[in-house]
Amino acid sequence: MEHIISLLVENKFGVLARVASLFSARGFNIESLSVGPTADPTMSMITIVTTGDDRILEQVNKQLNKLIDVIKVVDLTEHAYVERETALVKIHTRAEDRAEVFRIIEVFRAKIVDSTPGTYTVEITGDREKVEAFINQLRPLGIKELVRSGRIAIMRDEVKTAVDQRRRPHMVEAK
Amino acid sequence: MKLTGAEIFVESLKREGVKTVFGLPGGVVLKIFDVLYQDKDLDFVLVRHEQAAVHMAEAYARATGKVGVALVTSGPGATNTVTGLVNAHMDSCPIVLFTGQVVSSLIGNDAFQEADIVGISRSVTKHNYLVKDVSELATTIKEAFYLAGTGRPGPVLVDIPKDVTMASMEFAYPDKVYIRGYNPTYEGNKWQIKQAAEAMARAERPVLYVGGGVINSDASEELYGLAELLNIPVTMTLMGLGAFPGTHPLSLGMLGMHGSHATNMAVHHCDLLIAVGARFDDRVTGKISEFVPKAKIIHIDVDPTSIRKNIHVDIPIVGDAKPVLRDLLAQATAIVGGKKREGKTPWLQQIAAWQSERPLAYKPDPKVIKPQFVIDMIYRRTHGEAIITSDVGQHQMWTAQFYKFAKPRTWLNSGGLGTMGYGFPAALGAQRAFPGQLVVCVTGDGSFQMNLQELATAMVYDLPVKVAILNNGYHGMVRQWQQLFYQGHYSASRLEGGPDYVKLAEAYGAVGLRATEPHEVEEVLDEAFASKKLVLMDFQVDPYENCYPMVPAGGAINQMVYEDPPTDATRPAPAAQDAQKESISLA
Numbered sequence: 001m002e003h004i005i006s007l008l009v010e011n012k013f014g015v016l017a018r019v020a021s022l023f024s025a026r027g028f029n030i031e032s033l034s035v036g037p038t039a040d041p042t043m044s045m046i047t048i049v050t051t052g053d054d055r056i057l058e059q060v061n062k063q064l065n066k067l068i069d070v071i072k073v074v075d076l077t078e079h080a081y082v083e084r085e086t087a088l089v090k091i092h093t094r095a096e097d098r099a100e101v102f103r104i105i106e107v108f109r110a111k112i113v114d115s116t117p118g119t120y121t122v123e124i125t126g127d128r129e130k131v132e133a134f135i136n137q138l139r140p141l142g143i144k145e146l147v148r149s150g151r152i153a154i155m156r157d158e159v160k161t162a163v164d165q166r167r168r169p170h171m172v173e174a175k
Numbered sequence: 176m177k178l179t180g181a182e183i184f185v186e187s188l189k190r191e192g193v194k195t196v197f198g199l200p201g202g203v204v205l206k207i208f209d210v211l212y213q214d215k216d217l218d219f220v221l222v223r224h225e226q227a228a229v230h231m232a233e234a235y236a237r238a239t240g241k242v243g244v245a246l247v248t249s250g251p252g253a254t255n256t257v258t259g260l261v262n263a264h265m266d267s268c269p270i271v272l273f274t275g276q277v278v279s280s281l282i283g284n285d286a287f288q289e290a291d292i293v294g295i296s297r298s299v300t301k302h303n304y305l306v307k308d309v310s311e312l313a314t315t316i317k318e319a320f321y322l323a324g325t326g327r328p329g330p331v332l333v334d335i336p337k338d339v340t341m342a343s344m345e346f347a348y349p350d351k352v353y354i355r356g357y358n359p360t361y362e363g364n365k366w367q368i369k370q371a372a373e374a375m376a377r378a379e380r381p382v383l384y385v386g387g388g389v390i391n392s393d394a395s396e397e398l399y400g401l402a403e404l405l406n407i408p409v410t411m412t413l414m415g416l417g418a419f420p421g422t423h424p425l426s427l428g429m430l431g432m433h434g435s436h437a438t439n440m441a442v443h444h445c446d447l448l449i450a451v452g453a454r455f456d457d458r459v460t461g462k463i464s465e466f467v468p469k470a471k472i473i474h475i476d477v478d479p480t481s482i483r484k485n486i487h488v489d490i491p492i493v494g495d496a497k498p499v500l501r502d503l504l505a506q507a508t509a510i511v512g513g514k515k516r517e518g519k520t521p522w523l524q525q526i527a528a529w530q531s532e533r534p535l536a537y538k539p540d541p542k543v544i545k546p547q548f549v550i551d552m553i554y555r556r557t558h559g560e561a562i563i564t565s566d567v568g569q570h571q572m573w574t575a576q577f578y579k580f581a582k583p584r585t586w587l588n589s590g591g592l593g594t595m596g597y598g599f600p601a602a603l604g605a606q607r608a609f610p611g612q613l614v615v616c617v618t619g620d621g622s623f624q625m626n627l628q629e630l631a632t633a634m635v636y637d638l639p640v641k642v643a644i645l646n647n648g649y650h651g652m653v654r655q656w657q658q659l660f661y662q663g664h665y666s667a668s669r670l671e672g673g674p675d676y677v678k679l680a681e682a683y684g685a686v687g688l689r690a691t692e693p694h695e696v697e698e699v700l701d702e703a704f705a706s707k708k709l710v711l712m713d714f715q716v717d718p719y720e721n722c723y724p725m726v727p728a729g730g731a732i733n734q735m736v737y738e739d740p741p742t743d744a745t746r747p748a749p750a751a752q753d754a755q756k757e758s759i760s761l762a
């Protein structure tokens with residue numbers, strides 16, 4: 001099963017290497033990883049998406065907790081959370097496809113962030129399913145280049161909705 | 176007052192109560208050595224190879240319970256310590272290793288004698304640091320000692336660039352450490368402890384299975400109390416030997432691959448296994464799916480990652496062995512109404528029956544020295560009170576089997592990593608910690624040759640260790656496996672070209688003794704133990720003796736092999752085959 005783990009760490013050099021080498025040394029898989037500072041400049045947040053059975057996840061959790069620079073480990077998959085991923089897609093813009101590209105961009109509420117005579121660069125943000133669906137729609141039209149950020153996620157605070165969110169954690173409100 | 180980084184370094188070590196530092200100098204740490212030159216309070220033990228310095232610091236730590244310290248230079252000095260670090264990491268030993276580093280401005284430029292030791296050691300240290308500025312030095316040292324010695328102990332590496340040793344600043348040593356991501360749990364959960372105590376009082380066939388964690392947390396007394404109160408037999412891992420007196424009627428000695436018949440049977444058939452500070456190593460469990468098939472498991476460990484790593488646990492207790500055993504003892508005392516359970520229960524009778532069925536024994540021989548006989552004689556002379564170190568191989572297992580350790584911190588050997596070359600430097604580290612104590616290193620001719628350059632260190636610092644080489648002319652343990660599992664193909668296990676150990680000892684100014692026949696063994700030991708000098712004893716033992724019982728790798732621990740299989744008629748016995756080989760090469 002897929003797990004999204006949120007790690008609050010000291011904002012020091014070498015911390016990411018520690019986390020990453022823990023995963024590689026123990027043969028745990030990393031599907032995606034993203035890092036950035038938090039509101040407190042002394043701490044960073046690392047979001048890791050990994051897969052494994054309960055036993056492996058228990059070890060992942062404990063081993064991460066054991067790292068001296070790790071302040072807090074939360075397996076978001078056990079909670080209600082909001083997740084986002086961003087992709088930048090550079091697409092060929094042949095005249096005959098242009099209408100179709102616009103249609104897809106419209107449907108997914110994506111945004112053109114750059115254009116040249118032969119290409120558009122489009123930004124899409126959303127949960128993983130949305131980003132994936134968008135890319136799949138564009139694929140037949142010819143993707144020139146594709147970059148995806150790692151996934152980031154944050155725990156939801158409302159106690160009430162948390163219950164049904166848990167059942168469908170990926171259903172996040174549309175903008 | 177302003178101090179240089181080098182002075183801050185030395186001052187900080189003193190504030191940590193450090194007396195002895197093991198190591199070897201080099202360009203980038205010369206500023207520190209210059210301060211040491213003018214300082215008479217800190218002993219520096221100059222080794223011949225950095226690996227040995229780390230083993231010495233580690234053994235010093237194990238024998239004393241304090242944090243061991245080593246200091247080496249950058250690049251090759253630092254990389255030479257890696258085996259020592261892994262060894263300390265696997266055996267949870269508290270050491271702080273200081274490595275010099277090239278000047279900050281050159282880091283990352285492939286400068287002369289630069290190595291990314293922080294990167295290299297990341298996965299084999301509990302934590303590591305690169306000190307970027309002299310202002311961080313004192314705090315980093317304070318944190319390093321704190322991390323090394325608390326929670327599950329382990330090695331911490333501090334890399335100090337040359338310019339940091341030269342820069343100056345106002346010295347202030349912090350008196351507290353605050354690391355927000357590090358909060359080891361010492362006290363066990365009260366509810367779980369109650370559950371555990373009840374299970375222990377109820378069990379009909381309980382076994383205590385204790386490891387190095389009990390020694391690390393000085394919990395022997397609590398263990399003793401609990402075992403005696405509930406009349407529970409105690410088996411120890413290789414690392415745990417000494418945690419419980421080996422001569423106690425409830426002691427089962429070591430379990431696992433070379434555990435005795437009775438011990439492995441007891442573990443296999445128990446209905447409750449109480450693991451304390453032990454981590455279910457594969458050398459202990461054998462085939463994991465068949466380990467303790469009938470038992471519930473209680474697991475006490477200060478490191479949560481040890482629990483449920485290899486094996487399902489019914490009652491996990493995260494906490495330090497000492498307070499947890501103390502609370503367990505209190506709970507259990509309340510449950511049994513303060514009355515000790517005594518006498519032979521059916522369970523203890525069953526174990527005694529297994530013991531007499533196949534006792535741990537060896538066949539003495541009037542003509543050849545049996546290696547076990549040497550261990551036995553060492554035991555008889557020291558009564559389990561000496562500090563014994565060993566290397567890795569058959570001799571290590573025989574020592575674990577035939578030497579009955581009376582006290583914790585008297586058995587220093589490489590458990591987790593199995594590092595050949597550990598034993599001799601370890602003996603020197605322990606001897607440095609306890610100058611008056613008898614320290615014996617039981618080693619093999621293979622292992623001893625991995626760090627024998629430290630004979631010089633021993634002589635210079637007058638460390639009168641007694642080294643007993645069980646010289647079988649083989650990498651014995653490798654030969655045993657080749658005999659049993661590789662059709663007697665003795666590939667690269669014959670050790671030719673060994674030195675004359677008596678002359679070798681003499682070349683360094685030590686005493687060399689040799690025994691080639693059984694009747695000489697005791698004489699040699701007596702002479703060695705009476706000597707005030709370093710003695711190298713060359714015991715020329717039976718080259719074909721094997722270590723039994725043995726659980727073949729991957730087997731269940733109740734499926735042991737007790738003796739050499741009858742020789743296959745289609746292949747010569749090992750001795751004959753070897754002779755044949757020699758005669759061929761002579762022809």
Ligand SMILES: Cc1ncc(C[n+]2csc(CCOP(=O)(O)OP(=O)(O)O)c2C)c(N)n1
Nearest residue numbers: 568569570593595619620621622650651652
């Ligand atoms: C550094 C290192 N290299 C290789 C091994 C693999 N190994 C394990 S036991 C052994 C043979 C040990 O021979 P010796 O020290 O003579 O002891 P004996 O088994 O003969 O008692 C070897 C090579 C090891 N444990 N450590």
